[in-house]
Amino acid sequence: MRADRQPRCRCRVGPGSFEVRARIERFAEPAVLLLLAEGESHGYQLAEDLEALLDEGRVDFGNLYRLLRALEEEGLVASTWSEEAPGPQKRVYGLTGEGAALLDAWAASLRARSERIGTLLGRYEALAAPARPRDTPAGEAVQPPDLPDNHEQGGAP
């Protein structure tokens, strides 16, 4: 166990200030399928393309290769060893029909996810900006979004 590591997804960057380190969050699979739909590729190349697509620092190679193997086991992608080209051997992947179908399903799912995020953000903004001149019914502030420390974790009365 390594205790000198920061929490994975949230970290305090100052008093009362937070940074949420968003992870790829189940993006790796659909992103890889998309890249393969755009053209055949090999692992290392996919990693570079993923970085550009996701705008994330460094994609983890280990997990990418594992993902590709798993997808192949399920028949969603197919691979051959590159014959031409000198240099180290590359395993070149391409999408199968099943893989394309899965990509379609992912697209639908991601659209739904995006909508849910939109809903959430919409409600957040409605809360955060109650300074509109029109629709503020005078004295109906949503609630002081903050209570001073009244922790009370003890047992029930």
Next chain:
Amino acid sequence: MRADRQPRCRCRVGPGSFEVRARIERFAEPAVLLLLAEGESHGYQLAEDLEALLDEGRVDFGNLYRLLRALEEEGLVASTWSEEAPGPQKRVYGLTGEGAALLDAWAASLRARSERIGTLLGRYEALAAPARPRDTPAGEAVQPPDLPDNHEQGGAP
């Protein structure tokens, strides 16, 4: 180990057809923080509100209560036992200043995530609909998005 369970996130609903069962995907925490920013509430009530907000079937109570306890340990929410009201005792939660700050951070993170999803979907749609009359340079089809089974998982030549 239970082997009679379906895969968590993808399931085949027909030949060549997939359904992606999207999970809450790290939505629970920001959603709970948002609901508490809108007003104090207790676990059971939050579960119902979450179902409406996320449009998901049945929220898991166990994980929700665990999340609330964890948030309280970090000082992001504060709870008191409801005194008034008849019926079983309720632990009423409210957002602290720190919790509100975290919600802000989550909002920024979710916006970024939504953008990434948008980028991905944009490229997907560009692939899926290459039937535009204007920008098809004649014979540059992106690639047949499918290769017939040429699996070849054996060792390297």
Next chain:
DNA sequence: CGTTACCTATGTAAGACACCTATACTCAGG
């Protein structure tokens, strides 16, 4: 020949969630 870049893997641990079970209190009905 050693170093570096390219390319493909495996090992290990942590975090978040699904699914299941347990507890306790309240209230209505027989």
Next chain:
DNA sequence: CCTGAGTATAGGTGTCTTACATAGGTAACG
């Protein structure tokens, strides 16, 4: 009074996905 349904809170356990670390090959270059 006992029972059962509804409300409310909580713990156990397995699995999935990811982060971080390590390892082993090929080839080009000085």
